[in-house]
Structures are given as structure tokens and as C-alpha cells.
Amino acid sequence: MKLPWLAVLMLNLSVHPMAALRAEPSPAFATLVPLIGQWNVGPEGGATAFIQRFVWGPKEAYVWVQVVLVLASGDERLHFEGPILWNGATKRYDYLFAVEPGSLAQERGEMYATEGGEIVRDVVLTAADGTTSRFRQTFHPMDDGRFVTTLMRQTADGWVPTFPGSERLIMMRRPS
Numbered sequence: 001m002k003l004p005w006l007a008v009l010m011l012n013l014s015v016h017p018m019a020a021l022r023a024e025p026s027p028a029f030a031t032l033v034p035l036i037g038q039w040n041v042g043p044e045g046g047a048t049a050f051i052q053r054f055v056w057g058p059k060e061a062y063v064w065v066q067v068v069l070v071l072a073s074g075d076e077r078l079h080f081e082g083p084i085l086w087n088g089a090t091k092r093y094d095y096l097f098a099v100e101p102g103s104l105a106q107e108r109g110e111m112y113a114t115e116g117g118e119i120v121r122d123v124v125l126t127a128a129d130g131t132t133s134r135f136r137q138t139f140h141p142m143d144d145g146r147f148v149t150t151l152m153r154q155t156a157d158g159w160v161p162t163f164p165g166s167e168r169l170i171m172m173r174r175p176s
Contacts, residue, residue, distance in 0.1 A: 026060050028086040034141060038174040041149060043050065043165050057083065065097065071162040080107060104128035117141060135162060145170040
């Protein structure tokens with residue numbers, strides 16, 4: 001019996017995602033290797049605002065991303081998740097994330113590395129009614145293995161923080 005593609009994807013995701021980590025990723029994914037793992041993200045010295053996970057899919061065919069918001073109550077709520085895939089034609093990564101599952105919103109776009117070593121995630125957010133807005137997340141490596149990440153949205157006046165303090169958030173690896 002041949003399983004439909006969605007059933008195959010769901011079966012793959014039912015395996016603990018960290019079990020898919022391998023020591024030697026495909027050269028195409030070299031840019032994303034430093035992000036692989038689980039990260040607490042928040043203001044320097046402050047509480048974790050969200051958890052960001054980057055895990056390998058089977059045979060490193062893609063990277064699965066998940067962002068979970070940490071609410072003031074300590075509860076966690078899935079914000080978005082989906083795959084990042086290598087695009088051989090553009091030599092960049094394409095992604096499609098389901099945002100706030102059930103909302104019918106999506107994020108899609110590209111990820112790429114700059115010459116300075118920063119990783120950029122360009123975002124087009126499409127709401128269920130078809131309206132769109134643009135966002136950008138950057139990942140700047142720090143010498144100690146952490147990253148500075150920014151979350152910005154585009155307005156008529158240029159790029160502004162998505163929320164107060166989102167122009168400088170620190171990503172710190174979560175304990176295993």
C-alpha cells in the first residue's frame with residue numbers, strides 16, 4: 001500500500017526530531033548547520049520570549065523549524081512551524097511555515113547568508129484573507145556560540161522592530 005505524501009510527512013515528524021541529527025550534513029546546508037538545535041530566545045539577561053528549534057529532516061533533505069512562544073504564565077504556544085529546503089536554482093533556501101496553526105496564515109520566503117556571515121530570513125506573511133506584509137529575521141553569530149537575532153517588519157517608513165526589543169534578541173542553546 002502506498003501512503004499519501006502527507007501521511008509520510010506526518011510519520012516522519014512523529015519520530016523524535018533530534019534523532020535525525022547527523023554529524024556530516026550536505027554541503028548545501030552548510031550555512032544552516034550553526035543554527036541546528038534548540039534555542040532560548042529573549043533579551044540579554046531577560047526571560048525567554050520564545051523557543052526556536054532547527055532540526056534535520058530525514059537524510060537531511062530539509063530543516064524543520066518550529067517557534068514556540070513562552071507566555072507570561074509559563075505556558076508554551078506554537079507560533080509557527082514548517083520546512084526549509086535547498087533551492088539549487090537560486091542557491092538559497094526556500095521555506096513555508098504554517099503560522100498560528102488554524103489561522104490559515106503562512107510565512108514563505110528565502111534564507112541566505114551574507115558575505116559578513118549573517119543569516120537572513122526574508123518573510124512574506126500572508127493572512128487568511130490574502131493580505132500580505134513583509135518581515136525579516138537576521139541571525140548574527142557571536143564569538144561565544146550564541147546568536148544575536150533581530151525580528152523586524154517593513155513599514156512605509158522602513159524597517160522597525162516587530163515588537164519592543166526585537167531589534168536585539170539573544171539566542172542561547174537550550175540544555176540537552
